[in-house]
Amino acid sequence: MSLNMLTPEFIIDRDRDRCIDCKVCVSQCANLAHIFDEEEQRVVSDNSKCVACHRCVSMCPAGALSIRKFPLDFKANANWSADAIREIYRQAETGGVLLAAMGTGKAYPVYWDHMLLNASQVTNPSIDPLREPMELKTFLGRKPDSLRGELGPQLELEIPVMLSAMSFGSISLNACKSLAMAASGAGTMCNTGEGGLHTELAGYGANTIVQVASGRFGVDAAYLRAGAAIEIKIGQGAKPGIGGHLPGEKVGEEVSATRMIPLGTDAISPAPHHDIYSIEDLRQLIYSLKEATEYSKPVSVKIAAVHNVAAICSGIARAGADIIAIDGFRGGTGAAPLRIRDNVGIPVELALAAVDTRLREEGIRNSVSLVCGGSIRNSADIIKAVALGADAVYIATSALIAMGCHMCQKCYTGKCNWGIATQDPNLTKRLNPDIASARILNLLRAWTHEMKEMLGGMGINAIESLRGNRLMLRGIGLNDSELRTLGIKAAGE
Amino acid sequence: MLQKEGVIRIPSGCAIAGIINRKKKTFSGDSIITSISLMHDRSNGLGGGFAAYGIYPGQKELYAIHIFFDSHEARMSTEKYLGRYFDIESGEMMPTRKSAVIKQAPLIWRYFAGPKEAALEAEEFSFEDEDNFKSIPDADAEGAREKEFVVRRVMHINSSLPGAFVASCGKNMGAFKAVGYPEDVGEFYMLDKYRGYLWTAHGRFPTNTPGWWGGAHPFTLLDMSVVHNGEISSYDANRRYLEMFGYKCTLQTDTEAITYILDLITRKHGLPLSTAMAAMAAPFWDEISRMPDEMRDSARKIRIIYGSALVNGPFSIILGCEKGMFALNDRIKLRSLIAAEKGDYVYAASEESAIRAVCNTPERVWSPRGGELLSAGYEEADHDTENETVNVSRYIENGLVNINAGIQDRGVDMHIETNADYAGRSNNFLKYNRNSKRVMAGTNAGLKRESERDTEVRAV
Incomplete structure (x- = not known):
């Protein structure tokens, strides 16, 4: 050439x-x-x-x-x-096939930016978080309708923000460590992705959600018991319907041991779970995992936001999931086919609103917690997500940016100069987990302050009073069907 | 064009008052009118109302159904509907006085009725309801079904029969409300002619209103009536939660949501009123973490399960029901609420002056703290008097902790307890009194304990 x-x-x-x-x-x-x-x-x-x-x-x-x-x-x-x-x-x-990384950069509407928050004026007082208690504590897991019912195992989060799945393999061990340390410091969860749990991270189990994905990499009984919760990954917002592929060059000794696969072999996650071809199969896997952990941990099911997401989530809730994580199409990835990333799936704002509405219509919203992810960029996005109906959000790209990622979106090359999305020891050593975790914690602390200010402004002093409280939102620049799906009124109404 | 309440949500401020005689000695409506009228400036003439208990002793086995009709046609169709489900013993136009200031009155009727046995028999209770009812002891199951039957008819009338609105539907009680100042409303309904043992009142200050009678307080369901002052910020979270359980929040008012929360937890879930109150004005996590083990576990469970029932933002409510009068503030006391007692009477109001207007020399006047339940139940001969002065250790036995077995506790709610005992609340001074030894010893009972605390605070 x-x-x-x-x-x-x-x-x-x-x-x-x-x-x-x-x-x-x-x-x-x-x-x-x-x-x-x-x-x-x-x-x-x-x-x-x-x-x-x-x-x-x-x-x-x-x-x-x-x-x-x-x-x-x-x-x-x-x-x-x-x-x-x-x-x-x-x-x-x-x-x-063209490869891409991180979330899509196409100019699709960002609905977070088309929703405005309310504040108290005259008829009720705003609450000053510097002077009054302001509560963000969140519990994820199945809740009975009545106090007479049995309360299942719960994840207790100090803030309604968790660090989303990023596998060891797609990111460096130092990056994984930074996330785990930050999750532990902030009283929330990080997520192993489908990379298994490295021995050095085992100590963070109480703040780790262990993922079971279609490749089942790194999954054994000890792994399932190690985490605070188990997440079955069905799909990912950046690449709905697509599996994963970690090239053999990245499968060094550490990755090989953690994923439980031979050194230097490609780690291929199939597109579907080959034991889940329908909802009844999902139920079996959910209960297999519950059996394996003696019903002591909540089981989450993560799916990509696709067209029929409301009905799918209803099925997942009825299949026994304790938490549903919905990943929007703007969500990030270490590597995805560009056409898939840029064209498949729907925005998480619409998906979340549709799911929350549907579960309430069916009277089963209490039986499952909703987590949404896929490009949560700041504390206002979180507040809007909770007002739409989320119990908590997942962040990943934001956490990586806090660590030093500059969004060059070349993760799939394995040449991340910031030591994050690479396994090259010369590069990974550039990321100091003490510093990186402190930066993530700073970000979460700053967001916590901001969330409290926004809540206080609305006259609310506990996050659960914002959950699904859509009157706190107004749409701007949205058409009728968007407003209807979001279940909110237009600004001025 | 102004939209009717229910089509849009109208926030409002208010005045509230309540008087109970705990021995069920009846007294005329004059007192409550005097009390609420002193707070004239807290309302703006766009809504006033009263709930009265013990006013229909002759028909106390029947549901007293007060209904507003827009037209005779609406009345005919509603009566037809009622006739399908109820044996209507009597129906009459509500006696009223002509008034220069109460205008545009709807047709106001009251009916005394009991469910038709055949209709009750034929009524299907859905799986979810069965699920809720099955934990209620058998003796109560019939009552629970009958109540649900009545609630469904009322919900149907209010949401689906145009031009009809049920103002109240309890036994031996009634709600009397209108657009106007409360004292004028009392005059209009001739409440001076009624005698009851529990009265609550409300003066409304809506920030925008089409002046609809149904929107006035009290809001009622079965024997429960709620008057409320405040605007809650959690409204939509509460509403959407309630709608999962079949409630239709047709009025879009806070009071309606609060009433349904109370109904859901106490009637549908069969839990003590104190649990409902602990959900609505939940203790802070910080406080929960300092509670003794068992109590902490229960409080934690209530918050986790009933998080969406937390009523956030400023409110003070006075609840009237078959068990007595109860009052509650939001958990950081953003609205005024004063209580007083003298002899068998217990008073509650937005302002102390409203109490002193009818009780010049109360034995004790105090301001319940945020989230602290004021309970004034009835002292009846057949009543277990021990229950009436519940101390904290008893509360741990019978209240929150034994909730799963706590159905027998439903008849009582004389607790001045809940979370407040462990609450720093807005008054940091009181933190001095959160002496766990003293609380656990539980020697100070009921209302008396509060006065001691007041003394201690002054001593500090």
């Missing part, structure tokens, strides 16, 4: 007046965008290798580097966008 039709996406600007040719950028860039020219005795850059992860910019001691978008424009065409053309070049070159 003589000609690469792909022009670089970014330009690395190096201020030669500032650059001292110290080669820090060279050592920091796993993509080899910076090279030291021995002949010229100076550092030069290759724009085409740059993914805009900003590692070099952050590390440059002289402040000599900057990255900007490559200014070359295709001829303006509203239909044939630059992305559309570039994707064709890439596929014409490789003949392969």
Whole structure:
């Protein structure tokens, strides 16, 4: 192949007046965008290798580097966008499925940004969280309708926020450790994903949800007993209907031992669970897991938000799940086919509202807790999710960004310069779990303060009084059917 | 065009008052009118009402059904509907006085009726209801079915029969409400001519209203009546929770939601009133963590299971029911509520002046803390008097803890207890008194204990 039709996406600007040719950028860039020219005795850059992860910019001691978008424009065409053309070049070159990582960047409506919160004025007082107690404690798990019923095992969370599933393999052990430490520090849960539980993380079991996915990697009796809850992963918002594939190159000794698979083999999670072809099969798996743990832990079922999500969740609740996690189509991933990520599934806001409404109509909302995830970006998103009907939310991308992720969205290359989505020991050592976990905890602390302020403003001092309290929301810029699905009124109504 | 209440939600502020004679000695409605009228400025003439207990001793075995009709047609169709399900012993137009200030009165009728046996027999109680009822002892099952039967008819009339609204449907009690100031409403209904042993009253200050009679307080269901001051912030969470259990919140008022929560927990789930109150004004987790083990477990369980029944935001309510008068504030006391007692009388009101207007020299006046249940039950000859002054250790035995076996406790709710005993609440001063030894010893009983606490606070 003589000609690469792909022009670089970014330009690395190096201020030669500032650059001292110290080669820090060279050592920091796993993509080899910076090279030291021995002949010229100076550092030069290759724009085409740059993914805009900003590692070099952050590390440059002289402040000599900057990255900007490559200014070359295709001829303006509203239909044939630059992305559309570039994707064709890439596929014409490789003949392969396009890969993508993290959540979709397409300009779909973000419904969180079309909902506004209420506040108290005159007729009831707002509550000042600095002076009055303000409660965010949340319990996940099956609740009986009446106090006479039996209360099943509950997950007790200090805040209605959990760290979502990210497997050891897709992210580094240091990243997993950071998440586990943060979950433990914040009194909430992290989630193993389908990567198994590394021995070094076993001590965080009380703050860990262990996942059972279609590949069943790392699953044995000890694993099931190790966590505070078990989650059956049916689907993921970024890639509904699709399995997973961890390439053999990433399956080093640690990953191999943790996932219980041979060294260097591909870890392929099938698209469906091959023992779950329908709802009655799910019930069997749920109860198998409950039996295996003597009904001492809640069992969660995680699904991607798809068109028929309300009916599916009703079935899951009736199949015996204690928690349902709904993952919206903007949710992240370590690797997914681009077309799937960008085109399959529905927004979690609509899915959540539809599910909560349906479960209430059927009178079974108490029997199951609802967790939603898939691009929760800030504390206001959480408050809106709870008002729509969620018991708690899952965050993953936000936690990674807190650790240092710069959203270059190249996780699938395994060359994460921030030491997060990689198994390369030279890269993973860049992530210090003490520092990274402290940053996640800071984020959660900040969000906690913000959530309390918002609750207090609404005149509410316990999060359960916001749950499903849709009168606290008003829609803006939404059409009638969106408002109806969300179950909210338009602003001004 | 202004929308009718129920189509939109109308927040409102208010005044409330209640008087009970715990020996069931009846007294005329004059007192309660005097009491509520002193708080004239707390309402704005857009709603007033009363609940009266013990007023129909001659028909006390029958349901007294008070109904507002928009038209004779509505009355005809409603009577036809009622006739299918009830043996109507008598029906009459509500006696009223002509009034210059009470206008646009609907047709107000009252009926004394009992369920038709055949209809009750034919009524199907759904699986869920069976589930709820089966834990109630057999002796009570029939009563539970009959009550559910009546509730369903009332729900149907209010939600599906246009132009008809049931104002009350309890036995030996009634609600009298209208658009107007409460003293005018009392005059209109000639409440001075009635004698009852428990009266509650309400003056309404809605922030926007079409002036609909049904929207006035008290809100009632069976023998339960609620007058309420405040605007709750948890309304939609409460409403959507209640709708799962078949309630239709047609009025979109806080009071309606509060009444249904009480009904759900006490009648449908067969739990003590104290449990319902502990759910509505739940102790903070922080307080729960400091409770003795057994009590902590129960309080925790109530909060987890009835989290959606937590009534959040400012409220003070006075509840009248067959067991007596009860009052409750929200858990951080964002609304005023004062109580007093003298002899067999117990008073509650938004303002102390309203009590002193009818009881100049009370033996004791106090302000129940946030989340603290004020109980004033009846002292009857056949009543287990021991239950009437319940101390905390007794509460642990019979109240929250033995909830699963606690059905026998339904007849009593003389607890001045619940979470408040462990509550710092808004008054940090009182934290000094959260002396677990003293509380566990439980020697201080009932109302008396509160006065001692007051003394202690002053001593601190």
